[in-house]
Amino acid sequence: MSAWETIENAIVQAVQQLTLGSSSLLATVKGRTARDRKSLVTAVGRELLPAAYVLAVGRDAGDKATRRPGAPAFNVLLATRSLRDDDEARTGSDDVTGMFDVSEKVAEALQDLLVDTNRRLLLVDERSIGPDEGTIVWEQRYVLRRQSEISAPTFGGVALAGSDSEAHVELGRLRRAVSAFSFPGIDGVFERNVGIRERPIKWSGQLRAANDSVLNNIESNIEDEVRDGEAKTMVDSWGRSHQMCVLKSFLRCGRRQRDELTGESLQDFEIEFTQLGQ
Secondary structure, three states, X not given: XXXXXXXXXXXXXXXXXXXXXXXXXXOEEEEEOOOOHHHHHHHHHOOOOOEEEEEEEEEOOOEOOOOEOOOEEEEEEEEEEOOOOHHHHHHOOOOOOOHHHHHHHHHHHHOOOEEOOOEEEEEXXXXXXXXXXXXXXXXXXXXXXXXXXXXXXXXXXXXXXXXXXXXXXXXXXXXXXXXXXXXXXXXXXXXXXXXXXXXXEEEEEEEEEOOHHHHHHHHHHHHHHHHHOOXXXXXXXXXXXXXXXXXXXXXXXXXXXXXXXXXXXXXXXXXXXXXXXX
């Protein structure tokens, strides 16, 4: 199975599983070939509604400097209808599922969806695109970014930043200390190796938690490690083990925020470690 088909199937399956109350959220969920918008809007409006089309639309812009391809891009078209009026198609009623409910639940299900083991789906934007009175068609655009860091880094066997956070590990310079000397009239410098010195290691990214209480607890645990100053083993997201690391500082970068889609508590951060030995 191709990567495109794997991604399309994963998105279709995630949307098909959505419910509203005890019933399925959508009556129709299909993967469709991307064509001009007018024909797609017409086609989705003829389906048993509410309906969703999943469309592979190509790739976004890649890195021109290194000639790397961009991330795969997918659109999701959503359609709802009311035979009475536009307001009901938008907000819903006892017997009509409105676009507000449909678009919100689909976005929540697809945002951060892990596909094909290391691709994460990210919502780019969404908007209403028509078409007729009583029918609403909504377009959501997504890209899939490959995740080089799937597992959370640990310190002393604990995912210190939390399992849902984004924590990127940067290894600093490994330095060898020497004692250098020379003799008059003799070219060159003589060195005596006196061992490896400490190496800086930094975690940076964004702490993410379901609510403020959980995030407060994560921050408190990090600050406790700063106070203790105990040397522990750090394992990064690629499974590399770094022994004798001490947590030196914890910096909150900017103010605490909220995720616009999920309402999660967010805090950008930097943590600095010093590796004392090998």
